[in-house]
Amino acid sequence: MDYKAAMRDIHKGNIQPIYVCYGTEKYRMDEFVQYLTQKLIDEEHRDFALSKYDLGEVPIDTVIDEAQTLPFLVPRKLIIVRDPSLFIAGGKESAKIEHRVENLIAYLNSPAEYSVIVFIAQGEKLDERKKVVKAVKEKGALISFMPLSAEELLQWVAKQAEQHACSLAPGVAELLVNYAGTHLQTLSAEINKLSLYVGQGGMIDQETVKSLVVRNTEQNIFALIEEIANLRVDRALSIMYDLLKQREEPIKILALIARQFRIMLQVKELTRQSYSQQQIASQVGLHPYVVKLAGEQARKFEGERLASILSSIAELDYEMKTGKKEKVLGLELFLLRLAV
Structure with a gap:
């Protein structure tokens, strides 16, 4: 079941006895649990x-016993269960806890009318081979909480601003994600801060974002490479000097630059093989919005050029770590050569 469909059903009063929330977007899982x-x-x-x-601390039988116990002074009760192993492929089971899953399957066939159980299973894939997964598909509700697509993420940002009675100037949603990253918890906190600054009914513009939102190191590296791709070496060097002032190690900066170029090469190659944005994101383990931006940057480089840059980074990394080249000077020369 899709997250929005589940929310609509709950709004209408159609409550399932068991929900299994799985995926990697913990923020949206928490939103769902809060709404329920x-x-x-x-x-x-x-x-x-x-x-x-x-379930890393108690057996599933404890949860079932709780579900079958009549609620006190209320018509219905809610049981939230963190699950590291029962439903997720590759989930790690605690050696100390024995889970008799057959009891959960039996409960699914005759659930208590006064209890709702919500399992929170953080992981990309369900283990479809397990009987309990098949049983929940038939008797309960499986809800996927995977990363939003690039378009959905920007829509989510705009909607969050609306909920704070604010509006976004053109291009601000993209700028905010570029500054704050793709984690919904972080974005939500930044939108709340920006909304308080502009006030109810105000508009959040690009200057406000640039003034109030601090880019983390990875976002700064992305911006640095964007400047290089557009042959703006002075701005790229300025970002690097800012990172050094923040006491970031030159070797760490180089490693993050290497990571970004590696992503660009992967995205470029998978795009050439006709993979969709969502498929690429799943393949390389990144948010779809990050894949979108990396694809835009990768189009400014030939594949051979990206491979050559990665080779140069590996050589510079060796020279910096062995003392053959002064670290800051090595970074400066590397960035200057990239723009040639």
Whole structure:
């Protein structure tokens, strides 16, 4: 089931006895759990109608016993369960805890009407071979929380601003993601800060983002390479000097530059093989928006040029680590050569 469809069903009062939330977007999982909690349990009853368990610490039988115990003074209770192993492919089971999964399957066939169980399983894939996964597909609801596409991420940013009664000037959503990265928790915090600054009904413009949002090291490296790709060496060097002032190690800066060029080469090659943006993101383990930006940068370089740059980085890394070349000077010369 898709996240939005599950939210619509809950809004209509169609509540499933068991939900399995899986994927890598923990922020949206937390949003879903919060929404379900608000719909099921009044705030004053949450101390005794809301339970939380971790299957790394307790057996599944404890959760089932809780679900089968009548709620106290409320018509329904909610049980949140962190699951590191039951549903996810490659999940690590605790050697100390024995989970009798057959009891959970039996419970699924006859769930308590007064209990709702939500499993939080962080991981990219469900283990489709497991009987419990098949059972939940038939009797409960599996909800995927994978990274938003590049377009969906920008829409999400705009919607978050709307919820704070603010609007975004053209290009601000892209700029904010370029500055703050793709983590929803971070973006949400930045949007909240920007909204407080411009006030209710205000517009967040590019200058406001540049003034209030601090780029992390990885975002600075991305910006540095963008400047190089556009032959703006002075700006690229300025970003590098800023990083050095922040006490970033030259070898770390070089490693992050290498990572970005490696991503660009991978994206370029997979694009050549007709992979979609989403497929590339899954293949290289990156957010789709990062893949989109890397693809845009990669178009400014030939594949052979990217491979040659990576080879030069490897050589410089060796020289810096063995003391054959002074680190800051090595970085400066490398960036100057890139723009030639």
